Amino acid sequence: MSTTMQSPYAVPTTIDDTILTTSLADYQKRLVDNVYNDVVVMRLANEAGNKRMINGGTSIVETLIKEKQDDGGFYLGAGTLNNTQGHDTTLIEFKWQNAYEPIVITRDEERSNSGDTHKILSLTGTKTQLSQKAIATRLDQAFSQPVGSANNLIDLRTMVGTGTLGSIAGATETWWQSTVTTSGAFATQGISDMTTAYYAVASSATNDTPTHFVTTKVIFQKFMQTRLPLERIQNTLTANAGFTNLTFMGKPLMYGNHVETGYLYGLNMNYIYLAVDSATDLVTTPFITPTNQTVKVAYILWRGNFITNNRRRHFQLNTIT
Numbered sequence: 588m589s590t591t592m593q594s595p596y597a598v599p600t601t602i603d604d605t606i607l608t609t610s611l612a613d614y615q616k617r618l619v620d621n622v623y624n625d626v627v628v629m630r631l632a633n634e635a636g637n638k639r640m641i642n643g644g645t646s647i648v649e650t651l652i653k654e655k656q657d658d659g660g661f662y663l664g665a666g667t668l669n670n671t672q673g674h675d676t677t678l679i680e681f682k683w684q685n686a687y688e689p690i691v692i693t694r695d696e697e698r699s700n701s702g703d704t705h706k707i708l709s710l711t712g713t714k715t716q717l718s719q720k721a722i723a724t725r726l727d728q729a730f731s732q733p734v735g736s737a738n739n740l741i742d743l744r745t746m747v748g749t750g751t752l753g754s755i756a757g758a759t760e761t762w763w764q765s766t767v768t769t770s771g772a773f774a775t776q777g778i779s780d781m782t783t784a785y786y787a788v789a790s791s792a793t794n795d796t797p798t799h800f801v802t803t804k805v806i807f808q809k810f811m812q813t814r815l816p817l818e819r820i821q822n823t824l825t826a827n828a829g830f831t832n833l834t835f836m837g838k839p840l841m842y843g844n845h846v847e848t849g850y851l852y853g854l855n856m857n858y859i860y861l862a863v864d865s866a867t868d869l870v871t872t873p874f875i876t877p878t879n880q881t882v883k884v885a886y887i888l889w890r891g892n893f894i895t896n897n898r899r900r901h902f903q904l905n906t907i908t
Contacts, residue, residue, distance in 0.1 A: 611690075611871045611885060614715050618887070619869045625723040627843040628730045628743065628893060631799055631854070632861035640865040647681040647862045649753075652897045653762055655790065679896075680754040683864065684740040686729075686889045688722035690714050690871070694881035715871070715887075722869070722887050724845075730893055731845035741893045743801065746859075747852050747903040757898070766902040770851075773809040773907050777851075784853055784902035785836055795900050797853035800840035806851055806907055807842035810835070851904040858897035864890035 623629045632638050641647060656675045662668060692714060729737035732744060741752070749757045749764040757763045766787045770780045781800075789796040802810070811833060832841035846852075867890035874883040895901070 611711065611715065611873075614712060615869075615871060618715065618719050618871070621719055622723045622726070622869055625720075626727040626730060627801060627841065627846075629726065629861055631801075631856055632859060632893075635798075635856040635859075637856060637860045639860050639862045640868070641862055642865050646683065647892055647894060649679050649681065649860075649894055649896050651677050651679050651755075651763075652858075653677055677755075679752075681741070681862070681892050681894050682739040683890055684729075684737055684892055685867075686722060686726060686737075686740075688718040688725070688887045690718045690874075690885040690887065692874070692883045697883065718887050722889065726889070727843065728845045731843050732847040739892065743852050744847060744850065744903070746893065746895055746898070747854070747901040752898060753894070763898050765898050768902065768904050770904040770907045773806060774813065777806075777809065777904075777907060778813055780904050781835060781851070781853070784904060788853065788855070788900050788902050790900075795855060795857070796836070796838075797900070797902065798838055798856045799854045800835055800838060800851065801846060801854060802840065802842055802851035802907075803846045803848060804842045804844070805848070807833070807840070809907075810840060849905055849907045851907060853902040855897070855900035858900050859893070859895050862892050862894050867891075 623633050652675065654673075654675050656673065658669055658672050660669065690711075692710065696710060728734055729740045730742055733742050734740070746752060747765045747767075749767055751757060752763065755763050766784050768780055768784055770776060785796060814833060832839040834840060867888050869887055869889050872886045872888065874885045876883055
């Protein structure tokens with residue numbers, strides 16, 4: 588009977604990989620909750636119930652609303668009814684974007700914490716928290732403004748704009764454009780510009796108006812100065828989750844830490860969705876040891892995108908001072 592001998596060049600194992608994998612699994616739920624709560628746009632999509640879990644595929648395909656339907660009418664008795672329908676919808680394709688963050692335990696850390704399961708679990712938890720904060724910041728930056736390395740991830744300026752979004756060019760398909768306004772000094776025209784844009788994107792005075800407003804901390808403070816003492820900070824679930832917000836037109840206005848300087852967005856969350864690959868929703872991989880390093884590495888992985896199916900219902904103010 589033959590026995591398998593360990594290679595003399597193999598790195599000795601001092602941490603039980605089962606313990607590491609189990610501790611990662613235990614942390615998974617908290618990881619997802621914490622990251623989604625830290626990123627403003629992901630939090631908004633979650634609160635609105637607009638997180639869509641998609642089982643893989645080469646791209647994200649969405650049905651768009653091109654225009655309002657008006658094919659019905661009124662009738663009496665045996666009056667003839669219309670049985671045709673206009674072309675009010677079309678399809679659009681969005682690409683996936685992947686993000687990752689490593690969880691690395693070096694040989695030195697491994698030896699320093701060996702011999703005590705509690706110390707190993709504490710080390711793994713600390714390392715996971717560091718990686719969690721890093722990927723949350725990375726996603727928040729990429730959702731809030733264009734980031735070169737996030738080639739396919741849709742940020743606020745791209746979504747709420749007039750150029751190409753997904754597989755449709757807004758420049759030629761004018762129904763696929765948001766309302767974009769070059770503003771100025773917030774103290775003198777900010778509220779006026781917000782009000783004009785608010786009604787410009789609505790389908791009527793009270794229908795399809797923006798449900799949330801997102802801006803920078805500086806503009807948020809300028810808004811506060813124009814509204815106090817008329818407005819008070821709202822103690823809503825959003826505020827309790829770490830986002831302090833005021834209201835405009837009865838809708839919450841909040842700031843993001845990575846929104847571009849001079850920008851304010853009016854978003855209708857009825858038409859914005861967070862599409863996530865169901866098998867890559869901030870999952871953690873098992874720890875592996877590279878052949879040329881004395882470390883153990885696991886990865887936090889995320890695959891998804893930020894999409895809309897009715898771009899006309901959002902607005903952007905830029906160049907605010």
